[in-house]
Amino acid sequence: MPAYRHFALQAAAALLVFCLAWPYYHFRASPWNWGQLSLAIGAVALLAAHFARQPWWWRLIHGAFAPLLWLGLQLSLPPSLPLAIFLLLFLSFPGAVSGRIPLYLSSPSTAQRISPLLPQHSSLLDIGAGIGSLLLPLAHQRPDLHLAGIENAPLPWLLGKLRCRSIPRLQWQWGNFWEHPLDAYDTVYCFLSPAPMEALWHKARQEMRPGSLVISKAFLIPGIRPEEIREEGGDPKATLYIYRIPEGAR
Ligand SMILES: C[S@@+](CC[C@H](N)C(=O)[O-])C[C@H]1O[C@@H](n2cnc3c(N)ncnc32)[C@H](O)[C@@H]1O
Known part of the structure; x- marks a missing residue:
């Protein structure tokens, strides 16, 4: 789901709760209970995220956002703190907002499993290399x-x-992998998300030499049959999908 829809979901949850709360508090002539309202907004947002089939971490974020905001206001935290947290998150996860590719790391065993697939003295590029895991x-x-x-x-x-x-x-390079040519590498490794896989295959076919490899951890390229699939302990997030660039692809 694009970022603006997450904002829209929160706004819709808040609007719905305020629309119900206004007559309730008006007729009871009592002051608004912002703690309860924030919990209600969290519950509505959680339900909406559930029905929008969001992954569990998005449901958690939607459910917790309004109550945590209220809690933060109660604690009278310095106003610079939310800004600092936002900056920290933005500097760590810009890919999650701009390209729907969050940061999570390959386990140390991934290198062991990939190593036998790589020819002697060959080259490998990790696109979206994280912290070098x-x-x-x-x-x-x-x-x-x-x-x-x-x-x-x-x-x-x-x-x-x-x-x-x-x-x-x-x-170790700084940059956007979409703007980085892939022709110099025998293997491209990626651990991204479902969102970019089709476009990535298009780029790899255009730029990589026939016979080179694209190894994707956890995410299939839709509509393309992998040359090999290596599973690990029944965990789909650990599966390696190995694709070879066909002859005449460019
Ligand atoms: C799931 S992590 C994988 C990290 C690492 N490859 C690993 O296996 O441990 C994906 C990474 O891709 C980065 N990323 C997302 N979009 C990118 C882009 N357009 N150019 C470069 N890096 C990007 C994210 O910041 C994130 O660090």
Whole structure:
């Protein structure tokens, strides 16, 4: 769901609760109970998110937003605190708003599972490299590889830069992977979300050499049959989908 719809959902929940609350408090001639109202808005938003088939974390955010806002106001927190929290979140998760690609990290075992798929002395680019959770262990396991990562969220990029600074054959880059050419890499690794997969395959086919690999963790490219699927312990989030760029793709 695009970001503006999340705002609209919260606004609609608040409006509905205010419309019901106004006659209620008016006829009882009692002051508005903002604590109860915030809980009611949270409950309506939670229900709406449920019916909009949002993933569990969005339901949680919608359910908790209004009550936490009210709680924050009760605690008389300094007004700069919400701004600081917003900035921190925005610097860490801009991809979640702009491209519906949040930050979550590959487990250390992912590098172990990917390593056997990569030819000797080949190159790999992690698009949306997070804090280097894949690249760093891979660099230690496979000193023959040429590794690169590109990330556009400021805080994860900075953390990744610091973590990877001692490995010269690991290029840690700042930028938007949609604007980054893929033709120099034998393998592109991605752990993104369902939203960009179709467009990503289009880009990879246009730019990558035939025979190169696209390895996607957790997310299928719709309508494209993977060359191989590697599952792990029945956890769909750990599944690796391996795609090979066909001949004559460009
Ligand atoms: C799910 S995380 C994966 C992190 C890392 N690849 C890993 O496996 O641990 C996706 C990352 O992609 C980044 N991202 C989203 N859109 C991007 C873009 N257009 N260009 C570069 N990075 C992007 C996000 O900031 C986030 O860090």
